[in-house]
Amino acid sequence: QQQVKQSPQSLIVQKGGISIINCAYENTAFDYFPWYQQFPGKGPALLIAIRPDVSEKKEGRFTISFNKSAKQFSLHIMDSQPGDSATYFCAASKEGTSYGKLTFGQGTILTVHP
Amino acid sequence: GAGVSQSPRYKVAKRGQDVALRCDPISGHVSLFWYQQALGQGPEFLTYFQNEAQLDKSGLPSDRFFAERPEGSVSTLKIQRTQQEDSAVYLCASRQNTEAFFGQGTRLTVV
Numbered sequence A: 001q002q003q004v005k006q007s008p009q010s011l012i013v014q015k016g017g018i019s020i021i022n023c024a025y026e027n028t029a030f031d032y033f034p035w036y037q038q039f040p041g042k043g044p045a046l047l048i049a050i051r052p053d054v055s056e057k058k059e060g061r062f063t064i065s066f067n068k069s070a071k072q073f074s075l076h077i078m079d080s081q082p083g084d085s086a087t088y089f090c091a092a093s094k095e096g097t098s099y100g101k102l103t104f105g106q107g108t109i110l111t112v113h114p
Numbered sequence B: 001g002a003g004v005s006q007s008p009r010y011k012v013a014k015r016g017q018d019v020a021l022r023c024d025p026i027s028g029h030v031s032l033f034w035y036q037q038a039l040g041q042g043p044e045f046l047t048y049f050q051n052e053a054q055l056d057k058s059g060l061p062s063d064r065f066f067a068e069r070p071e072g073s074v075s076t077l078k079i080q081r082t083q084q085e086d087s088a089v090y091l092c093a094s095r096q097n098t099e100a101f102f103g104q105g106t107r108l109t110v111v
Helices: none
Strands: A004-007 A010-014 A019-025 A033-038 A045-050 A056-059 A062-067 A072-077 A086-092 A108-113 B005-007 B010-013 B019-024 B031-037 B044-050 B053-056 B065-068 B075-079 B088-096 B099-102 B106-110
Touching: A004 A086, A010 A019, A019 A033, A019 A086, A019 A108, A033 A062, A045 A056, A045 A062, A045 A072, A045 B099, A072 A086, B005 B088, B010 B019, B019 B106, B031 B075, B044 B065, B044 B075, B075 B088
Parallel strands: A010 A108, B010 B106
Antiparallel strands: A004 A019, A019 A072, A033 A045, A033 A086, A056 A062, A062 A072, A086 A108, B005 B019, B019 B075, B031 B044, B031 B088, B044 B053, B065 B075, B088 B099, B088 B106
16 A cells, blocks of 8 residues: 655756655654655665654755645755756654654656756 | 675576575664665565564565575575566665665566
């Protein structure tokens, strides 16, 4: 079953623009929400993560916005650069008593044009 | 090593052949995961080890899939009698605190 839904499937942005990727989850037991970046031929790499006790987290050009009541979270990439072109995955897991098994979204292919 | 290492990087198997995929996690990482990533999809959980104990194998698609980590370090994912639907990238991840570190994956193509 699809527990984490991600959109859009692909996104094209001009250099300097803002890229926004959205995710929605179903399982209210999830308590850790990371975003991963994957380049072709590479494994996913952690970009930024958030816990549901905060509504926003910013690291450099990357910001996660989290809406617990709507069970949605999004990734914003400010000042998008051609080097940001990659596939982005949102994910969710249950920490605490669980061991952090990740449930991933379907992925968004981001292309940033120079 | 510096990161999670997987081998081989690419594997072509004839349908019905058995394959073994290896994962060398980051030294000292207790937790190890295997994920399967179909083309154009997000990774899907296969199995989890804590040291040498396989605590969750709920994601293994069939009894043709078997994983082990006998000494709590290197892990092997074995697929018996491969089928075309097994074609995918198999990712290994080891974990420190909340962060999972992924290897580059093994791309398995069953012909």
